[in-house]
Amino acid sequence: MNDYMVRATAADAQIRAFAATTRDMTEAARVHHNSSPIATAAVGRLMTAGAMMGSMMKNDTDVLTLQIKGSGPIQGITVTADSRGNVKGYAFDPNVMLPPKNGKLDVGGAVGAGVLSVIKDMGLKEPYGGQIELQTGEIAEDLTYYFATSEQIPSSVGLGVLMNKDNSVCCAGGFIIQVMPFIEEEVLDRLEANISKVSSVTEMLKDGHTPEEMLKQVLEGFEVEITDTMPAQFTCNCSKERIRKAIVSLGKKEIQEMIDAAEPIEVNCQFCNTQYHFTVEELKEILKQSK
Numbered sequence: 001m002n003d004y005m006v007r008a009t010a011a012d013a014q015i016r017a018f019a020a021t022t023r024d025m026t027e028a029a030r031v032h033h034n035s036s037p038i039a040t041a042a043v044g045r046l047m048t049a050g051a052m053m054g055s056m057m058k059n060d061t062d063v064l065t066l067q068i069k070g071s072g073p074i075q076g077i078t079v080t081a082d083s084r085g086n087v088k089g090y091a092f093d094p095n096v097m098l099p100p101k102n103g104k105l106d107v108g109g110a111v112g113a114g115v116l117s118v119i120k121d122m123g124l125k126e127p128y129g130g131q132i133e134l135q136t137g138e139i140a141e142d143l144t145y146y147f148a149t150s151e152q153i154p155s156s157v158g159l160g161v162l163m164n165k166d167n168s169v170c171c172a173g174g175f176i177i178q179v180m181p182f183i184e185e186e187v188l189d190r191l192e193a194n195i196s197k198v199s200s201v202t203e204m205l206k207d208g209h210t211p212e213e214m215l216k217q218v219l220e221g222f223e224v225e226i227t228d229t230m231p232a233q234f235t236c237n238c239s240k241e242r243i244r245k246a247i248v249s250l251g252k253k254e255i256q257e258m259i260d261a262a263e264p265i266e267v268n269c270q271f272c273n274t275q276y277h278f279t280v281e282e283l284k285e286i287l288k289q290s291k
């Protein structure tokens, strides 16, 4: 696994920045779900953002969920991440195919109109949540809008996934640049000028840019200090025991119906597509634990 992300500050901490290379986690998601290029790109973009946004959380046990629900054929995407670079994600319909738009994968068309929810579970009674209307469905623009409106942090988000001709993932990655409230006007002007002329994330990745080099390009002319480097990876923490608990929570009536069907059942983990099997005997045991 070669995925990693960096955190940095620039211009005397008036700017904070994140960048990641996420080819391997995106390819892992593609293999788990045997997903189409457009679904792989959509999930890869959201997982890349998830990795970086997860690393903004403070505690090891904090969990970030990014959820998109849209009117397009992909229907939705769910990604979760912790603060240590463990990310997983899936598209509701991983088989979506659409013609390219302007020579690119039409992620916006696959997602359609809808909402993006950001849920941070930090072990408090109520998880923190923010929700916005999707702006383009291209994900990076939607997250930029989320940061501006829900967190009041002016940000620039760039995300990219490039596929090989054989439909495996060539490269994936992205950056998040955020400015602090005390930013000086000339620093902001310069940053905005940089961002307007920076090449796309996929261009930078295709040219072999590392996360550090991506930040160097976006933050050209600033003193950049890399403060942290962290590995990132696709990790699913599912297990038969977790699936068993999910079945218990369905309630007696539903479990009894499964038992009455007299057939073993098969449950797929949505995140990694692993199949778990339960015999009728096991279901009877589960029924005893259920309320």
Ligand SMILES: [Zn+2]
Pocket: 236, 237, 238, 239, 269, 270, 271, 272, 273, 274
């Ligand atoms: Zn799983």
